[in-house]
Amino acid sequence: DVKVTQSSRYLVKRTGEKVFLECVQDMDHENMFWYRQDPGLGLRLIYFSYDVKMKEKGDIPEGYSVSREKKERFSLILESASTNQTSMYLCASSFLSGVLYEQYFGPGTRLTVT
Amino acid sequence: AQKVTQAQTEISVVEKEDVTLDCVYETRDTTYYLFWYKQPPSGELVFLIRRNSFDEQNEISGRYSWNFQKSTSSFNFTITASQVVDSAVYFCALTRDSSYKLIFGSGTRLLVRP
Numbered sequence: 001d002v003k004v005t006q007s008s009r010y011l012v013k014r015t016g017e018k019v020f021l022e023c024v025q026d027m028d029h030e031n032m033f034w035y036r037q038d039p040g041l042g043l044r045l046i047y048f049s050y051d052v053k054m055k056e057k058g059d060i061p062e063g064y065s066v067s068r069e070k071k072e073r074f075s076l077i078l079e080s081a082s083t084n085q086t087s088m089y090l091c092a093s094s095f096l097s098g099v100l101y102e103q104y105f106g107p108g109t110r111l112t113v114t
Numbered sequence: 115a116q117k118v119t120q121a122q123t124e125i126s127v128v129e130k131e132d133v134t135l136d137c138v139y140e141t142r143d144t145t146y147y148l149f150w151y152k153q154p155p156s157g158e159l160v161f162l163i164r165r166n167s168f169d170e171q172n173e174i175s176g177r178y179s180w181n182f183q184k185s186t187s188s189f190n191f192t193i194t195a196s197q198v199v200d201s202a203v204y205f206c207a208l209t210r211d212s213s214y215k216l217i218f219g220s221g222t223r224l225l226v227r228p
Contacts, residue, residue, distance in 0.1 A: 004158070005144055040123070042205060042218035043159075050214065058215070090159070094214070102149065103216065105159040 003027070011034035012112045019078040021109050026043035026062050029111030032074035033103060034058075034066065037088040049074055050096060081113045116141045118208050120219035127196055135191045135222045137206030143167075148182065148189045148214065149207040159205065162178050165189065196226045 007022035023032065031050050035043040035058075045058030049068040055066050063085060067075045074093075078085055088110050092103040117140040117162045127133045139148065150162040163173060165182050173180045193200055203223045207216045 009157075018202060033214075041219050042118075042120075042220040043216075044218075048214060088157075090157075092159075102161040102164060103159075104161070105151075108157040 004091055004093055004104050006089075006106040007111050008109050009107060010110050010112075012114065013078075013081050014114055015082060017078075017113075018082050019081050019111065019113075021076040021078075021089055021091075021111070022036060023074045023076070023093075023106055024072055025091075025104070026072065026094040027093065027104070029093035029104075030071070030073065030105075031094045031101075032068065033092040033094075034064075034074065034076045035090045035092065036060070037108070042071055043090060046076065052091050078079075081111075083112065086113045116143075116146075116208055116210065116217045118206050118219035119218055120204075120222050122222045123176070123220075124223040124225070126225045126227065129198060130195050132192060132194050133196050133224065133226075134215055135193075135204050135206075135224065137189045137191065137219060139187050139206070139208045141187075141190065141208060143210045145210070147209050149209070150180065150189075150191050151205045151207065153203040153205065155202070162191075169182065193224075196224075198226050198228055200224060201226045 002026045019033040033048040034046040049055045065077045090108045093105040094101040094103045119138045146167045148165045178187040179192045181190045203221045206219045
């Protein structure tokens with residue numbers, strides 16, 4: 001079974017703090033993704049990576065950065081957390097192989113910025 | 115531009131009722147893929163089905179069935195004889211050919227009452 005794990009289920013941080021969200025997958029997937037989920041908006045893509053050290057911006061990259069130093073690990077960084085970044089963050093991974101793939105998701109991290 | 119609309123924010127049914135979740139999409143591409151994911155209370159999205167734009171055959175998997183109609187740009191999901199374990203948020207998603215990017219609808223929360 002594919003397993004995507006996220007470092008924390010719940011996180012509370014203060015405005016201005018630097019926040020690291022970690023994601024690890026164990027299926028040797030090339031692609032990894034970070035989404036945020038907000039009520040009424042569904043999931044929106046923040047960043048994705050198709051290889052180690054490679055990354056591309058998604059729809060809402062502002063205020064975020066990412067790091068992929070190893071194939072299995074993809075980190076989302078909030079450089080200076082703000083209250084409007086309070087949200088559920090979901091990590092996903094998939095194989096690179098064309099469109100014949102599905103994304104496998106982690107359980108999510110619910111981040112509250114106070 | 116691509117867009118997915120799930121007009122039903124929340125549906126509540128009694129166990130054993132049939133329920134249909136609506137999904138309407140917009141795309142200018144001729145080749146595209148449609149997905150349904152389930153998000154149970156545990157948080158992680160679970161892949162249910164993928165359908166490509168050239169395959170309009172309806173699909174049935176146990177109590178689940180999907181109706182894809184290109185003429186109305188819809189990809190609806192029906193649960194027959196619903197069960198309490200079907201309670202979850204369900205997302206419809208769209209991607210174009212050769213793209214990693216999933217466009218999600220806002221989700222439909224289904225509550226199945228005993």
